[in-house]
Amino acid sequence: MPAAVALAVGVLTMSALAPPAAAAAVGPDTVRRGLNALVRNDGLPAALASVKDRTGRTRTYTAGVGDLATGAKVPVDGQVRIGSNTKTFTAVVVLQLVGEGRIGLDATVDTYLPGLVRGDGIDGRHITVRQLLQQTSGLPNYTEYLGDDVRHYEPHELLDLALRHPADFAPGTQWAYSNTNYVLAGLIVQKVTGRPIAEEMNRRIIKPIGLRHTYFPAPGDATIREPHPKGYYRESAGAPLRDGTELDPSWGWAAGQLISTNSDLNRFFTALLAGRLLPAAQLAEMRTTVPAESTFGDGARYGLGLVSKPLSCGGLYWGHGGSITGYETRGGVTEDGRAANLAVTTQPTDEAAMKHVERLVDTALCR
Numbered sequence: 001m002p003a004a005v006a007l008a009v010g011v012l013t014m015s016a017l018a019p020p021a022a023a024a025a026v027g028p029d030t031v032r033r034g035l036n037a038l039v040r041n042d043g044l045p046a047a048l049a050s051v052k053d054r055t056g057r058t059r060t061y062t063a064g065v066g067d068l069a070t071g072a073k074v075p076v077d078g079q080v081r082i083g084s085n086t087k088t089f090t091a092v093v094v095l096q097l098v099g100e101g102r103i104g105l106d107a108t109v110d111t112y113l114p115g116l117v118r119g120d121g122i123d124g125r126h127i128t129v130r131q132l133l134q135q136t137s138g139l140p141n142y143t144e145y146l147g148d149d150v151r152h153y154e155p156h157e158l159l160d161l162a163l164r165h166p167a168d169f170a171p172g173t174q175w176a177y178s179n180t181n182y183v184l185a186g187l188i189v190q191k192v193t194g195r196p197i198a199e200e201m202n203r204r205i206i207k208p209i210g211l212r213h214t215y216f217p218a219p220g221d222a223t224i225r226e227p228h229p230k231g232y233y234r235e236s237a238g239a240p241l242r243d244g245t246e247l248d249p250s251w252g253w254a255a256g257q258l259i260s261t262n263s264d265l266n267r268f269f270t271a272l273l274a275g276r277l278l279p280a281a282q283l284a285e286m287r288t289t290v291p292a293e294s295t296f297g298d299g300a301r302y303g304l305g306l307v308s309k310p311l312s313c314g315g316l317y318w319g320h321g322g323s324i325t326g327y328e329t330r331g332g333v334t335e336d337g338r339a340a341n342l343a344v345t346t347q348p349t350d351e352a353a354m355k356h357v358e359r360l361v362d363t364a365l366c367r
Contacts, residue, residue, distance in 0.1 A: 035063035050262035075227035083322025091305025121167035186254025231326020313366035340364035
């Protein structure tokens, strides 16, 4: 199994979305049909969604099969690996510490990790915490260099792998998605608090807002605890699907290790945007964005671990999304409380399939 199948949110752009009139006419059956189409037409083994409308009513959906070998049903609201949605959790912890006066957004990495970040064009004395969270540091992305080395990684090993390569650009001059930024953010949290990032996520986010199906796997834990659809991958384009459900997710760490459900993700992003996790000043910083279309598609912007994307029915939604071996997740919430998250059980390698996944999120939020 590839050690890292792009722990990011993909590099495919969204296609033109449905016009507002069409979006306004859709209902729950439209979401169900969309999931069925992902399975039937795009060849995805399973698709799951949780959608909360303006009234607060939540609907869950499944399509496909949860296990290709046995034909078992897809568990309703089953657990999945959520990949880079983890970055939003990490950013929230950092920003809570900012609000407590324990971290400075515009302090340098060297303030907390002196001498650790050095390389070709790389100097932690000139990279700020804000630049890590906003993906403007210029640090190379370690996941591009993992190859097929499937094993347990310590965070410092991931950082060392990145630092063997030159900076992509000078800090603050451009935007580029790099998982290395969030490994460093996690290391800063641990240095400042003296506790593992998993513990900080649990006590600051997961427990307070009741995310009962969300957890950070312990070192060496390759399983998914609760009912879940199996996740699949292909060794190469056109190759048969292989079971990639069980893996050591340590190569994702603070950038992508969490396991959750669609409904928990809806609860998390809803609580975040409602101001239940951050003081107003830090939430405003999180929502201060720069263009990020190269990775997230037309009109997308990146804040501090949070992405905004335009909706076909007007306005925008806030979320992140994630890609990790076996699973792809997309979704977010709107200002008026709508929420939708969708997961599929393989990373789409076909551009059209990825567009269909992203368009269905728009459909679900606009219905």
